[in-house]
Amino acid sequence: MSRSPWASDDVEALRELATSFFTHEALPREEEFAAQGFPSKDMWQAAGKVGLLCESIPEEYGGGGGSFAHEVAVIEAQIRVGAGAMAIIVHAGIVAHYINAYATEEQKRRWLPRMASGDLVGAIAMTEPGTGSDLQSIKTKAVRDGDEYVISGAKTFITNGHTAGLIVIAAKTDATQGAHGVSLLVAEVAGGDSGGDGDGDSNGAGDTPGFQRGRVLNKVGQHSTDTAELFFDGLRVPAENLLGGVEGQGFVQLMVQLPQERLLVAAAGMAMLEAAVDHTVAYTKQREAFGKPLFKLQNTRFELAECATIARVARVFFDDCVLKHLDGGLDATTASMAKYWITDRQTEVIDRCVQLHGGYGYMLEYPIARLFVDGRVQRIYGGANEIMKELIARSL
Numbered sequence: 001m002s003r004s005p006w007a008s009d010d011v012e013a014l015r016e017l018a019t020s021f022f023t024h025e026a027l028p029r030e031e032e033f034a035a036q037g038f039p040s041k042d043m044w045q046a047a048g049k050v051g052l053l054c055e056s057i058p059e060e061y062g063g064g065g066g067s068f069a070h071e072v073a074v075i076e077a078q079i080r081v082g083a084g085a086m087a088i089i090v091h092a093g094i095v096a097h098y099i100n101a102y103a104t105e106e107q108k109r110r111w112l113p114r115m116a117s118g119d120l121v122g123a124i125a126m127t128e129p130g131t132g133s134d135l136q137s138i139k140t141k142a143v144r145d146g147d148e149y150v151i152s153g154a155k156t157f158i159t160n161g162h163t164a165g166l167i168v169i170a171a172k173t174d175a176t177q178g179a180h181g182v183s184l185l186v187a188e189v190a191g192g193d194s195g196g197d198g199d200g201d202s203n204g205a206g207d208t209p210g211f212q213r214g215r216v217l218n219k220v221g222q223h224s225t226d227t228a229e230l231f232f233d234g235l236r237v238p239a240e241n242l243l244g245g246v247e248g249q250g251f252v253q254l255m256v257q258l259p260q261e262r263l264l265v266a267a268a269g270m271a272m273l274e275a276a277v278d279h280t281v282a283y284t285k286q287r288e289a290f291g292k293p294l295f296k297l298q299n300t301r302f303e304l305a306e307c308a309t310i311a312r313v314a315r316v317f318f319d320d321c322v323l324k325h326l327d328g329g330l331d332a333t334t335a336s337m338a339k340y341w342i343t344d345r346q347t348e349v350i351d352r353c354v355q356l357h358g359g360y361g362y363m364l365e366y367p368i369a370r371l372f373v374d375g376r377v378q379r380i381y382g383g384a385n386e387i388m389k390e391l392i393a394r395s396l
Contacts, residue, residue: 004319006069006326014070018052018077026083030224037216038162038226039085041121047086048118054092057100062113068260068325072267079271080278082367084374085224087159091115093264094257095122098168098184102243102253107186111166123164125155125230126254135170136179136251140232142171144239149173149185151210151235157381161228162216165189169232170254173247182250184243187211187235210235221373258383259335263321265382266338269346270318272375276346277307279367280353283360300356307349314342333395340388343378350375 003012025046026039033039047053055070057063064070071093078084096115099108099122114120131137140153151171155161167187174181190207214229244253281304284294294300321338324330350371354361361368379385 002315004315004322006319006322007073008069010066011069011073014055014066015073015077017050018074019081021047021050021052022078022081022083026078026085027081030083030085033085033224037218037223039224041118041163044086044091044118044121044163046118047088048116053088053118054096054112054116057092057096057112057116061100061108062116063096064116068263069322071264072322075264075267076271079268080275082275082370084222087225089264089268090124090159091122094261095124095166095168097260098124098243098253098257099186101257102184103186104240104245107241111186115166120165121160121163122166122168123158123160124168124170125158125161126170127155127157129154129156135254136182138170138172138182140169140171141175142169142173142183142185144173145236147239148236149239149242151185151187151232151237153232155230155232156214157217158228158230159381160226161230162213162226165191167230168243170250173242177248179251180248182254183247184250184253185237186241186243187237208235219377221370221376255332259330259332260325262335262339262382262388263325263330265378266318266321266335266342269339269343269375269378270314272371272378273311273314273342273346273349276350276353276368276371277304277311279371280304280307280356283357283366283368287360294356303352303356307352310345310349314345318342333392336383336388336391339382340379340385340392343375344385346375347379 026043029043051064052074054062055064055066055074056068059065075089078088096112099111103111111120115122126135128138128140131139140151140155142149142151151169153171165188167189169185169187170182171185172181173183189211191213210233212231214231217227217229219227284300287294318338321330321334324334350368353368354372357366357368360366363369
């Protein structure tokens with residue numbers, strides 16, 4: 001992989017550190033985490049100890065004091081190694097930035113250092129059983145009661161939901177106002193800090209009245225990554241935990257943060273795409289058929305030439321988006337383009353690379369098979385790619 005124009009010397013040094021950590025500390029435990037359905041808390045703490053969490057959060061709040069480029073370097077290293085159990089994208093790239101952008105000074109100092117150390121895992125609860133990309137149609141309610149909000153509703157497909165101790169909840173504070181009635185509230189919940197017992201049950205939810213964790217969801221891929229259902233039945237959170245301090249700002253806050261979220265999904269897709277090509281070139285050069293390496297066959301060479309070209313074009317586009325985001329100039333339309341186009345190409349290239357592996361490409365012991373099942377959801381979360389196309393079309 002050639003060096004990206006946004007990758008300074010310190011970004012590359014961080015990438016090397018992250019690669020070493022994920023290779024030697026996280027990858028050997030992937031099967032353990034896959035069996036229980038989530039990474040253990042000590043892995044989060046280990047990542048925090050070496051400085052791989054909240055890289056772009058200011059140092060005064062315990063973060064790395066870096067930029068979005070540092071976050072991307074960690075994500076790319078994690079995915080290329082194949083140790084994807086910890087959803088650092090959500091924890092550090094998304095949740096921490098909601099806190100940094102909208103929380104009070106006291107809350108930042110209380111929550112962000114614990115997120116950077118891995119002692120407090122973050123999740124964001126938007127999707128509901130009956131509501132996906134249409135966030136203005138969410139049913140979860142937050143009703144003001146004195147100095148507290150009382151939250152009722154259900155969320156599903158929540159990344160880090162089983163282990164999170166801090167959850168940003170999208171809820172309706174005014175059900176009559178559509179998108180303008182959506183607010184974001186932060187709940188600190190018990191159970192997340194101590195990890196879980198692997199049985200898919202509530203994980204200490206009884207310690208927080210009105211809150212319950214559902215089962216760890218059995219996904220097609222990403223088996224080691226924590227995805228769960230969450231239930232709120234009269235959960236009380238302090239009124240001061242309303243992000244931004246004014247009701248009805250949630251939809252705007254989500255829209256402001258979504259370009260970074262979608263670029264993070266594109267970053268994961270970019271890393272998967274390049275990893276697929278690298279794994280397949282290596283495999284076809286050592287695997288023989290008809291008395292010679294697969295790589296010597298014209299079909300194999302042409303397929304890989306096309307896949308490598310797609311990867312190079314995607315990298316140029318992605319790098320340009322990162323540079324724009326670092327300068328504060330990445331617009332929502334371009335972020336949507338990057339999310340949809342790169343994850344579509346990622347899926348296409350990985351499928352072609354599986355084919356070049358033959359039967360071994362269908363075996364989960366091979367990295368290409370894990371990329372195949374883990375990567376498919378990229379076209380769905382962060383806003384389905386069909387939604388991305390609709391958003392792009394609106395700008396034309």
